[in-house]
Each structure stands twice: as structure tokens, then as C-alpha cells.
Amino acid sequence: GQQVMQIPQYQHVQEGEDFTTYCNSSTTLSNIQWYKQRPGGHPVFLIQLVKSGEVKKQKRLTFQFGEAKKNSSLHITATQTTDVGTYFCAGVAWVKTSYDKVIFGPGTSLSVIP
Amino acid sequence: DTEVTQTPKHLVMGMTNKKSLKCEQHMGHRAMYWYKQKAKKPPELMFVYSYEKLSINESVPSRFSPECPNSSLLNLHLHALQPEDSALYLCASSQSPENTGELFFGEGSRLTVL
Numbered sequence: 001g002q003q004v005m006q007i008p009q010y011q012h013v014q015e016g017e018d019f020t021t022y023c024n025s026s027t028t029l030s031n032i033q034w035y036k037q038r039p040g041g042h043p044v045f046l047i048q049l050v051k052s053g054e055v056k057k058q059k060r061l062t063f064q065f066g067e068a069k070k071n072s073s074l075h076i077t078a079t080q081t082t083d084v085g086t087y088f089c090a091g092v093a094w095v096k097t098s099y100d101k102v103i104f105g106p107g108t109s110l111s112v113i114p
Numbered sequence: 115d116t117e118v119t120q121t122p123k124h125l126v127m128g129m130t131n132k133k134s135l136k137c138e139q140h141m142g143h144r145a146m147y148w149y150k151q152k153a154k155k156p157p158e159l160m161f162v163y164s165y166e167k168l169s170i171n172e173s174v175p176s177r178f179s180p181e182c183p184n185s186s187l188l189n190l191h192l193h194a195l196q197p198e199d200s201a202l203y204l205c206a207s208s209q210s211p212e213n214t215g216e217l218f219f220g221e222g223s224r225l226t227v228l
Contacts, residue, residue: 033216103159
């Protein structure tokens with residue numbers, strides 16, 4: 001079945017350093033989504049990438065979707081303590097019933113040391 | 115209104131109890147989801163309802179029984195659960211089952227099975 005992998009599992013950075021998490025799918029995706037979950041909270045949608053090679057920016061966050069639509073990355077420039085949380089990529093693929101299926105990667109837990 | 119509301123927030127039950135988790139959204143979304151999340155793990159898809167019909171059941175044990183009474187409500191009936199079923203149960207909705215966009219998550223129901 002479809003699998004979504006994500007590395008690293010944990011990342012500890014000094015405030016102001018950059019951070020990147022990588023996501024890889026075993027199958028071609030129709031699109032990929034990114035979510036952030038703060039400790040004790042629920043996942044919150046950040047962005048969706050649809051096109052091959054797409055790059056989107058949200059302030060200090062840069063998201064990329066690979067040319068083969070099987071991998072993606074999230075890069076945070078100059079991390080802040082508010083960036084603490086777990087970042088999940090979620091691969092969206094068609095299933096035979098013609099409905100989308102959203103499968104979450106294992107997540108990268110980011111700690112920011114002030 | 116862009117909220118998904120889940121009740122109760124916390125639930126403790128014995129293995130012989132019957133209880134229900136409830137989820138409500140008023141965004142006109144036609145896809146609703148149940149996810150299970152264990153500590154330090156990603157959300158794991160359980161069920162998908164599309165236009166109030168069950169479209170995906172991820173081989174969930176029959177002690178979990180979903181129900182979608184109308185387009186705004188989603189229930190998860192619990193019966194004879196095991197301690198390993200203790201987890202955060204997240205409800206989510208999205209606009210369309212055929213073209214999954216952003217998943218809107220509720221805050222979750224934290225279930226403890228004694």
C-alpha cells in the first residue's frame with residue numbers, strides 16, 4: 001500500500017537557525033499537504049502543493065513539490081520559538097473508488113532552543 | 115464558521131462500556147473523516163464518509179462503529195474497547211470527496227480505556 005516517509009524524526013535547533021524536513025512517497029501523488037501540530041493540539045493545515053516542481057512560500061516557510069510528485073520538503077528560515085511543533089506531510093492519492101485518500105507521514109518534531 | 119467541533123474533549127471508559135464521540139461541522143463540507151492518533155505518531159485514517167455514505171473503512175475493528183446522520187454530523191460509537199484503543203480521536207472535514215483540499219480538524223476527543 002501507499003507509504004509516506006519523512007525525515008528527520010526529530011530536530012533540535014537554536015533559535016535563528018534554519019530547519020528542513022523531507023517527505024517521500026512510495027507512489028506518485030495527486031497532491032501533497034503540510035500540517036503543523038503544536039504540543040497538545042490538533043493538526044492545522046499549512047499548504048497544499050499540486051503541480052510538479054511547485055514551490056510556494058509563506059513568510060519564512062518554503063514548500064517544494066518534486067518533479068516526479070513523489071517527494072516534498074518544508075524549509076523554515078530563521079526559526080522562532082513559535083515554530084515549535086510537529087510538521088506532518090500528508091500525501092493525497094486517488095484510490096480505486098475514485099475518492100482521494102490522505103495518508104500522513106510520521107512527522108518531524110521540531111524543538112527550538114531560545 | 116470554519117470550525118469542526120468535537121465532544122467530549124475527554125472520555126474515560128471501561129472495557130464493557132458503550133460510548134459515542136460526536137463531531138459537527140457547518141461549513142457545508144461533504145467529506146468527513148475519523149482519524150486515530152497515538153502519542154508521538156501521525157494521525158491514522160479510520161473512516162471516510164463521502165456525501166454521508168461510508169466510502170473508506172481502513173480495516174477498523176467492529177468495536178468502532180461510525181455513523182453519519184446528516185451532512186453536518188459524524189459519530190463514532192464505541193463498544194467493548196481495549197486499553198490499546200486509548201488515543202486521541204480526531205474528526206476532520208473537507209469540502210469535496212473527489213478533490214480533497216484542506217482537512218479541517220477538530221480539537222479531538224482524548225479517550226482512555228481502563
